[in-house]
Amino acid sequence: MSTPPFHLAWFTSFTAPAWRSTFGGDTGTEWMTGEYYVSMARQLERAGFDFMMFEDSTMVSEALGGTMEQDLKHSLHSPKLDPFPLLPILARATKHMGFIATGSTSFYSPYILARVMATMDHLTGGRVGWNIVTSSEDIAAQNYGMDALPPHDERYDIAEEFVQVVKALWDSWEPGAIVMNRETGHYADHTKVHRIDYRGKYHASRGPLNMPAGPQGHPVLCQAGGSPKGRDFAAKHANAIVATNPNVEKMAAYRADIRERAARHGRNPDDVKVLFHAAPIIAETTEEAHAAYQRVFGMDDPLQIEQTLAMTAAVTEIDFFQYDLDAPMPQDLKTNGHQSVLDDFMKRNEGKTLRESLGERLRLGPLLVGTVSEVADQMEDIVTRVGGDGFLIRAETGLSHTRRYIDEICSGLAPELRRRGLIRSDYPNDLFKQNLLQF
Amino acid sequence: MSANPFHLAWFGAGGFGVKSWNKTWSGRGGRDWASPQLWVDIAQALERARFDYIIIEDSSYVPDAYGSNSKAYLSSATATPKMDPTVLAPIMSHLTSRIGIVPTLSVTEYHPYMLARKINTLDHMSNGRTGWNIVTSSSHRAAQNYGKDLLEEHDLRYDIADEFFDVSCRLWESWDADAVTLDADHGVWADYEKVHTIDFEGKFFKVRGPLNAPQSPQGRPVFTQAGGSARGKQFAARTANSVISGVEGGPAAMKRFRDDIRAQATGYGRDPDDVKVLFMASPVVGETDEEAQAKRARQVAFAEAHPELGLLHLSRHSGIDFAQFPLDEPIPDTAKTNGHQQMLAQAIGKTPREFLRKSLSTMEFVGSPDTVAAKMEEVMAEVGGDGFLIANFDLNRRYVSEIADGLVPALQRRGLTRTEYTHSRFRDNLLEF
Numbered sequence: 048m049s050t051p052p053f054h055l056a057w058f059t060s061f062t063a064p065a066w067r068s069t070f071g072g073d074t075g076t077e078w079m080t081g082e083y084y085v086s087m088a089r090q091l092e093r094a095g096f097d098f099m100m101f102e103d104s105t106m107v108s109e110a111l112g113g114t115m116e117q118d119l120k121h122s123l124h125s126p127k128l129d130p131f132p133l134l135p136i137l138a139r140a141t142k143h144m145g146f147i148a149t150g151s152t153s154f155y156s157p158y159i160l161a162r163v164m165a166t167m168d169h170l171t172g173g174r175v176g177w178n179i180v181t182s183s184e185d186i187a188a189q190n191y192g193m194d195a196l197p198p199h200d201e202r203y204d205i206a207e208e209f210v211q212v213v214k215a216l217w218d219s220w221e222p223g224a225i226v227m228n229r230e231t232g233h234y235a236d237h238t239k240v241h242r243i244d245y246r247g248k249y250h251a252s253r254g255p256l257n258m259p260a261g262p263q264g265h266p267v268l269c270q271a272g273g274s275p276k277g278r279d280f281a282a283k284h285a286n287a288i289v290a291t292n293p294n295v296e297k298m299a300a301y302r303a304d305i306r307e308r309a310a311r312h313g314r315n316p317d318d319v320k321v322l323f324h325a326a327p328i329i330a331e332t333t334e335e336a337h338a339a340y341q342r343v344f345g346m347d348d349p350l351q352i353e354q355t356l357a358m359t360a361a362v363t364e365i366d367f368f369q370y371d372l373d374a375p376m377p378q379d380l381k382t383n384g385h386q387s388v389l390d391d392f393m394k395r396n397e398g399k400t401l402r403e404s405l406g407e408r409l410r411l412g413p414l415l416v417g418t419v420s421e422v423a424d425q426m427e428d429i430v431t432r433v434g435g436d437g438f439l440i441r442a443e444t445g446l447s448h449t450r451r452y453i454d455e456i457c458s459g460l461a462p463e464l465r466r467r468g469l470i471r472s473d474y475p476n477d478l479f480k481q482n483l484l485q486f
Numbered sequence: 487m488s489a490n491p492f493h494l495a496w497f498g499a500g501g502f503g504v505k506s507w508n509k510t511w512s513g514r515g516g517r518d519w520a521s522p523q524l525w526v527d528i529a530q531a532l533e534r535a536r537f538d539y540i541i542i543e544d545s546s547y548v549p550d551a552y553g554s555n556s557k558a559y560l561s562s563a564t565a566t567p568k569m570d571p572t573v574l575a576p577i578m579s580h581l582t583s584r585i586g587i588v589p590t591l592s593v594t595e596y597h598p599y600m601l602a603r604k605i606n607t608l609d610h611m612s613n614g615r616t617g618w619n620i621v622t623s624s625s626h627r628a629a630q631n632y633g634k635d636l637l638e639e640h641d642l643r644y645d646i647a648d649e650f651f652d653v654s655c656r657l658w659e660s661w662d663a664d665a666v667t668l669d670a671d672h673g674v675w676a677d678y679e680k681v682h683t684i685d686f687e688g689k690f691f692k693v694r695g696p697l698n699a700p701q702s703p704q705g706r707p708v709f710t711q712a713g714g715s716a717r718g719k720q721f722a723a724r725t726a727n728s729v730i731s732g733v734e735g736g737p738a739a740m741k742r743f744r745d746d747i748r749a750q751a752t753g754y755g756r757d758p759d760d761v762k763v764l765f766m767a768s769p770v771v772g773e774t775d776e777e778a779q780a781k782r783a784r785q786v787a788f789a790e791a792h793p794e795l796g797l798l799h800l801s802r803h804s805g806i807d808f809a810q811f812p813l814d815e816p817i818p819d820t821a822k823t824n825g826h827q828q829m830l831a832q833a834i835g836k837t838p839r840e841f842l843r844k845s846l847s848t849m850e851f852v853g854s855p856d857t858v859a860a861k862m863e864e865v866m867a868e869v870g871g872d873g874f875l876i877a878n879f880d881l882n883r884r885y886v887s888e889i890a891d892g893l894v895p896a897l898q899r900r901g902l903t904r905t906e907y908t909h910s911r912f913r914d915n916l917l918e919f
């Protein structure tokens with residue numbers, strides 16, 4: 048039996064691509080106009096990607112060494128421009144693909160978020176989504192007047208109310224509220240536009256939204272919960288769930304868990320697509336691919352070691368510089384940041400040295416190395432064992448996010464996947480959500 | 487008397503919402519309003535005519551002040567629907583190259599970090615052509631959408647605005663201009679010693695910083711502001727690069743307004759020439775003077791036949807239900823508002839109908855392009871500068887073309903408005919003369 052098709056998406060930030068790579072070109076500053084991402088979006092659409100997702104955070108990290116040096120030196124969490132203004136331009140340069148931007152439930156006001164998303168949904172003809180995050184860095188919270196973030200689980204309680212307000216605002220104009228009766232001079236019928244009068248523990252909003260929802264009604268919701276509370280939230284609301292795991296059995300278990308939770312919330316599990324991070328390394332020959340893999344993930348280059356340490360430190364809020372690179376990975380660290388990321392990092396690398404752990408940490412996803420057809424085989428095998436639903440391609444910022452890498456995926460790998468009937472060959476529907484849920 | 491060259495800007499009244507939808511030249515305006523195309527066409531036309539900037543007006547609530555429900559507003563698509571200007575602005579700047587794009591954002595609805603970041607992103611993406619129309623909001627209804635019970639009191643809102651402005655500027659300058667080093671040999675993208683926390687702790691806001699992106703081409707965006715009250719003008723004189731004014735009373739009042747703003751700006755240690763005061767105008771232009779006058783007469787007749795359409799605006803801005811006052815009895819001086827003070831002050835003592843008629847007849851520019859250009863020159867010569875903010879509340883492409891391709895060439899022939907952009911950045915062009 049042939050493998051059913053799966054989805055491809057791309058994960059990135061609105062940041063400086065691999066500026067010091069051999070093929071970095073002028074991207075070190077040029078990216079700020081957005082043009083780099085415009086040409087990227089066109090390529091992804093030609094290749095048959097379902098969506099392009101922009102992650103986000105709003106801090107200059109000091110997690111490593113207590114200063115901003117490492118973050119800025121390696122352009123890790125900063126610089127990062129606001130992804131929302133970029134999306135409308137990307138959508139204008141394309142016709143079918145979806146675009147997802149990240150908005151934090153800890154920092155946005157629900158009314159602004161609901162309005163921005165609905166506006167974008169109109170502008171793009173129904174091709175946007177919102178990646179719901181709760182944020183996990185106190186240093187970001189301090190930019191918004193808080194001393195620290197609320198505790199991890201409470202952040203999801205706040206997010207739950209936030210999403211309820213946002214959905215109610217999107218629903219505050221009934222379908223058909225715009226009547227446009229030239230005779231009576233009625234543009235919209237006020238009896239079909241309703242206040243929401245939401246008063247929760249954390250959020251309040253009177254409503255209605257001052258505009259009708261866009262073509263999708265509710266834009267695509269995306270989430271990446273890793274903890275039990277996060278997974279449950281994701282399974283309740285999201286259409287796309289993005290996750291990171293290098294181990295195929297764990298990928299399968301994660302997906303099964305999400306589907307079960309979705310069913311428990313009364314949803315059809317097929318309405319929730321789980322996509323896993325992947326950073327394929329592809330070359331003309333198998334040997335060249337392995338050499339490239341060693342360059343990217345081998346941890347031979349001191350600058351790269353430093354960069355990876357800084358990256359890990361920033362998500363976990365643990366200063367890894369204080370540990371010996373060649374001693375065994377510590378097993379008892381605690382954080383108010385992404386605890387599940389930290390737990391996973393420790394558990395996965397029990398017995399390994401920190402240096403060894405870093406290569407895999409950087410790779411994030413399963414091992415995918417080889418020629419175009421070898422990598423296509425590997426992906427087909429993984430997706431069969433996991434059960435679906437696809438991959439979230441990620442070229443780690445600062446390493447391989449170049450026009451050349453994007454082209455390897457879009458002009459090399461994707462056409463091969465398409466020949467095998469593994470990814471879409473067209474976009475039969477107008478709306479992003481319809482295409483995402485098509486298979 | 488001849489006038490010095492002056493500036494032209496456009497006020498996108500009604501914001502990113504329904505423009506003309508049920509009139510002769512509306513086209514598909516009622517249906518296609520959610521597409522950015524009309525705004526793109528306007529921006530390109532105005533760039534062709536060398537306008538300095540275009541403002542996207544905004545507010546974020548469905549009004550229900552008139553008649554105590556939302557019926558009148560939704561029926562007439564007045565002030566609602568209205569979509570988010572920060573989503574529209576990048577498309578407009580992407581498809582133009584010189585004109586300034588100015589979204590409206592409120593200091594009582596945004597947090598400074600989020601606003602500073604959005605504006606910084608827009609300035610990067612537009613290569614230095616972004617502005618911020620600073621407003622404080624004026625309706626409880628908006629505040630209630632953001633979880634508050636009531637909007638802060640009028641003058642307090644400007645205290646908030648002052649602090650908001652200061653925090654934002656600190657964030658925009660939290661990266662030194664030369665912080666991005668791109669030193670490939672040492673793998674240093676940016677020099678952390680040139681990126682600073684701001685550690686701001688004020689009365690209303692507490693922000694650590696730095697911003698998580700480098701200084702944008704302009705550093706700070708161009709600030710436009712429309713304060714009309716004493717406190718509002720004070721704020722505008724301190725912060726704005728361009729003050730936009732709807733002051734009534736003709737050229738003499740305009741001159742007083744401008745002189746006052748300039749004097750206050752000087753008081754803040756600013757060069758008054760760095761504050762361009764632009765006055766709202768809605769020229770009615772026709773092939774001939776007679777045609778323009780006939781068009782104007784039709785507009786006045788329509789407005790007089792539908793006084794409620796005008797009162798909708800007054801109610802929304804003042805928060806007072808003008809449906810309760812008989813059309814032909816004077817508005818009592820006991821009427822109060824926490825909204826637009828200036829507008830209410832101008833209404834008290836007049837009947838609703840008189841007030842509307844008066845606001846219809848402020849500063850009329852009606853005639854052929856040449857006639858209107860001559861009138862504008864006359865007014866500017868008397869006021870002293872700095873230009874006009876064109877607005878039309880029943881906006882369609884035909885009107886835009888009448889201004890951009892009819893009136894502006896007539897102004898340019900008189901040497902009154904720019905024929906080229908000298909600089910690539912918005913602020914440099916605005917402050918050129």
Ligand SMILES: Cc1cc2nc3c(=O)[nH]c(=O)nc-3n(C[C@H](O)[C@H](O)[C@H](O)COP(=O)(O)O)c2cc1C
Pocket residue numbers: 058101102103104149178179180181182183270271272273274275276277278289290291324385386387388
């Ligand atoms: C693929 C992926 C993308 C993510 N994107 C973001 C992001 O853009 N911003 C953010 O603050 N967190 C992001 N996260 C973190 C998640 O929102 C979440 O907090 C994390 O997976 C830990 O799960 P938990 O919140 O349930 O503990 C991402 C996580 C994954 C796996």
Ligand SMILES: Cc1cc2nc3c(=O)[nH]c(=O)nc-3n(C[C@H](O)[C@H](O)[C@H](O)COP(=O)(O)O)c2cc1C
Pocket residue numbers: 497542543544545590619620621622623624711712713714715716717718719730731732766825826827828875
């Ligand atoms: C030309 C012009 C444009 C304005 N644009 C907006 C706007 O987009 N959003 C808004 O809430 N208020 C807007 N206002 C209201 C002003 O910000 C201000 O509140 C009003 O002029 C009253 O002045 P005051 O606040 O000093 O009382 C505008 C006013 C004028 C004259």
